Amino acid sequence: MNVILNIIWVVFGGFMIAVEYVISSLLMMITIIGIPFGLQTLKLAVVALWPFGTRIVNDSWPSGCLAGIMNVIWWFLGGVPIALTHLAWGLLFCITIVGIPFGLQHFKLMKLALFPFGNSVD
Numbered sequence: 643m644n645v646i647l648n649i650i651w652v653v654f655g656g657f658m659i660a661v662e663y664v665i666s667s668l669l670m671m672i673t674i675i676g677i678p679f680g681l682q683t684l685k686l687a688v689v690a691l692w693p694f695g696t697r698i699v700n701d702s703w704p705s706g707c708l709a710g711i712m713n714v715i716w717w718f719l720g721g722v723p724i725a726l727t728h729l730a731w732g733l734l735f736c737i738t739i740v741g742i743p744f745g746l747q748h749f750k751l752m753k754l755a756l757f758p759f760g761n762s763v764d
């Protein structure tokens with residue numbers, strides 16, 4: 643069932659979301675400072691491409707003060723707009739019964755978009 647839902651997801655917008663994340667990741671990786679943030683955006687691209695069947699594992703608060711600081715910087719600079727976009731799409735999809743599984747995947751992406759450091763994709 644996950645394969646069918648993933649194919650529907652990819653055909654109706656998931657591929658474009660993943661491409662947007664990959665392009666933004668490559669743009670962030672142009673500078674040395676942006677490389678860690680670009681790697682986190684690649685994590686979002688993986689989940690956006692094939693969301694059904696993937697889990698986001700919470701590794702608790704990331705070890706080290708640098709990762710915690712980067713999570714806070716991410717939250718203020720990029721995490722909130724991305725999360726609000728996924729929230730809007732998730733609510734829009736949850737209006738109908740057929741769209742609920744797709745809305746739940748947007749909520750999963752929203753959770754990862756807020757705090758990518760300290761979470762891993764499984």
